[in-house]
Amino acid sequence: MRACLLLVVALCALVNVQGRALSQTDALPAAPAPAPALDEGAVSASGAPLFTLEEVAARNSPESAWIAVEGKVYDVTEFAPTHPGGAGRIYAIAGTDATERFMRQHGRPSMQWDLLQNYLIGELAPST
Numbered sequence: 001m002r003a004c005l006l007l008v009v010a011l012c013a014l015v016n017v018q019g020r021a022l023s024q025t026d027a028l029p030a031a032p033a034p035a036p037a038l039d040e041g042a043v044s045a046s047g048a049p050l051f052t053l054e055e056v057a058a059r060n061s062p063e064s065a066w067i068a069v070e071g072k073v074y075d076v077t078e079f080a081p082t083h084p085g086g087a088g089r090i091y092a093i094a095g096t097d098a099t100e101r102f103m104r105q106h107g108r109p110s111m112q113w114d115l116l117q118n119y120l121i122g123e124l125a126p127s128t
Contacts, residue, residue: 050124053097060094069098074116
């Protein structure tokens, strides 16, 4: 379903508002830039890199899929294609704080929780 939506969005980008096909010289709208980091190299008290929820939200595609669970940030891009429930389940929560869905599905402690730790890249910065 997500793949179909991405295809529709891509096709819509090829046609401008007047309904004519864009030529090769027409510029496509630029993708939004990811939110800036807190400070380049910001780290938590434990020394882990800090990421804002906006930074996590910008990583919501098959090319870069991040999730937050219990205040930790995980890059699950490489894991998604091997997820037993299908990559679509990972892509559906990519770019979000997935704590509630992860805990409801897998709980803690669990084999899935242990596996998730292999993809830990940092911590979620406190909201301001």
